[in-house]
Amino acid sequence: MSTTGILTERHDSIGHGHGSIRCDTDSVSGAVSQRACVYCGARVVLNPITDAFHIVHGPIGCASYTWDIRGSLTSGSDLYRNSFSTDLSERDIVFGGAEKLTRAIDEVCEKHHPKLIFIYSTCIVGVIGDDVDAVCREAEKKHGIRCISVKSPGFSGNKSYGYKMASEAILELIRPHSGKPKMRGVNILGDFNLAGEMWIIQNYLRILGIPVVSKITGDATYDSLIQAPSATLNLVQCAGSMTCLANQMEEEFGIPFIKVSFFGREDTTTSLLRVAEALGDEAAIAKARAFCEAQEAELIEFENLYRPNLSGKKAAIYVGGGFKAISLIRQFNTMGIETVVVGTQTGKPEDYEVIGQLVRKDCIILDDANPAELETFMKEKGANILVGGVKERPLAYKLGIAFCDHNHERKHALAGYEGVRNFTQEINSSINSPVWNYMEVEL
Numbered sequence: 335m336s337t338t339g340i341l342t343e344r345h346d347s348i349g350h351g352h353g354s355i356r357c358d359t360d361s362v363s364g365a366v367s368q369r370a371c372v373y374c375g376a377r378v379v380l381n382p383i384t385d386a387f388h389i390v391h392g393p394i395g396c397a398s399y400t401w402d403i404r405g406s407l408t409s410g411s412d413l414y415r416n417s418f419s420t421d422l423s424e425r426d427i428v429f430g431g432a433e434k435l436t437r438a439i440d441e442v443c444e445k446h447h448p449k450l451i452f453i454y455s456t457c458i459v460g461v462i463g464d465d466v467d468a469v470c471r472e473a474e475k476k477h478g479i480r481c482i483s484v485k486s487p488g489f490s491g492n493k494s495y496g497y498k499m500a501s502e503a504i505l506e507l508i509r510p511h512s513g514k515p516k517m518r519g520v521n522i523l524g525d526f527n528l529a530g531e532m533w534i535i536q537n538y539l540r541i542l543g544i545p546v547v548s549k550i551t552g553d554a555t556y557d558s559l560i561q562a563p564s565a566t567l568n569l570v571q572c573a574g575s576m577t578c579l580a581n582q583m584e585e586e587f588g589i590p591f592i593k594v595s596f597f598g599r600e601d602t603t604t605s606l607l608r609v610a611e612a613l614g615d616e617a618a619i620a621k622a623r624a625f626c627e628a629q630e631a632e633l634i635e636f637e638n639l640y641r642p643n644l645s646g647k648k649a650a651i652y653v654g655g656g657f658k659a660i661s662l663i664r665q666f667n668t669m670g671i672e673t674v675v676v677g678t679q680t681g682k683p684e685d686y687e688v689i690g691q692l693v694r695k696d697c698i699i700l701d702d703a704n705p706a707e708l709e710t711f712m713k714e715k716g717a718n719i720l721v722g723g724v725k726e727r728p729l730a731y732k733l734g735i736a737f738c739d740h741n742h743e744r745k746h747a748l749a750g751y752e753g754v755r756n757f758t759q760e761i762n763s764s765i766n767s768p769v770w771n772y773m774e775v776e777l
């Protein structure tokens with residue numbers, strides 16, 4: 335199919351600033367989408383739980399999506415860095431894989447004595463219909479542990495559905511621990527501690543005098559997660575993955591939530607002030623004002639050093655959720671960089687509405703794009719840099735333009751005020767690298 339054909343057929347999920355586009359739907363069957371599958375969505379959310387065992391019930395290929403490409407950090411256990419799979423083969427597919435799964439759980443329990451195991455059902459398990467719930471119930475009785483089924487066959491929806499399945503798994507885990515007295519403090523939902531970002535946010539809250547009850551799920555442990563129903567407020571950092579869990583926790587445990595973003599200078603300041611205000615804590619509000627003012631002053635000075643190098647450059651953004659795209663556009667605006675293409679895998683209509691207001695009218699806005707669309711629009715709009723994840727990196731390099739990893743592989747933190755410094759330096763060194771002068775690609 336020609337590139338033009340692809341664009342024409344999918345025109346309703348491509349728009350311009352100030353227009354509306356179709357989003358939050360399943361990918362077109364057979365299309366090569368940049369979007370990850372249901373299982374991957376579920377794994378994004380649950381994998382950072384550091385002392386849990388994650389057993390992938392399916393062929394070995396699905397298990398390749400593991401810690402190695404989702405580098406969340408831990409302050410304790412590193413069990414989550416291992417990959418466990420039932421490695422289903424032809425025989426299991428014909429006769430069923432439930433027995434093999436039981437044996438895998440027994441082996442893990444015998445060797446490692448875990449408190450918590452997640453079992454991910456992948457495509458083939460959805461097809462052969464193993465009763466994973468029954469296996470989990472039996473394992474819980476036999477071993478006296480929590481063994482939670484995550485229904486995530488890749489074909490059962492899109493990445494957002496995987497987030498929902500992970501949220502249900504978390505609820506199943508924490509529900510029996512609700513009803514305890516409330517504690518003064520917040521849960522952080524939707525930060526996965528990439529390059530230690532959860533620790534940055536936690537430190538800011540410590541400076542403001544706000545305790546963190548539970549981290550969902552960056553650097554989380556079984557014992558800390560089950561405290562979550564006792565918190566006073568939920569902070570939702572990754573709205574795309576965690577809004578359904580936050581809604582459910584509000585309904586079941588009476589915990590209100592606010593959406594925050596610690597990416598970019600403006601959003602970090604706004605979020606810290608909103609957290610303090612939402613708690614109605616006058617002392618925290620005063621501390622937040624003083625802290626943010628001091629941080630902003632230093633950071634603006636730092637940004638001014640780089641402005642001459644960056645002003646007038648053009649950026650393309652393709653990330654997982656809408657909240658991150660919005661923060662990135664705002665940060666680029668403060669750096670004097672224009673966003674000319676922006677897209678997400680799981681953005682919601684309200685995200686695209688905000689995006690439309692932040693960009694110029696001729697900015698290309700994409701939902702669930704494929705590689706051909708991204709390449710076409712980056713070339714058409716003359717982007718100097720692409721901000722994306724592991725699947726977007728080769729597209730940028732193929733076109734001979736700079737790239738910034740804002741996904742799970744990155745090794746330096748991009749959250750908070752520290753993150754803005756790292757981000758500015760990375761954008762500067764990548765966009766202004768002399769290597770681009772030697773490229774022979776015709777843009």
Ligand code: SF4
Pocket residue numbers: 371372373374392395396455456457458486487488489
């Ligand atoms: S689409 Fe299916 S087979 Fe592929 S990784 Fe996802 S669950 Fe596994």
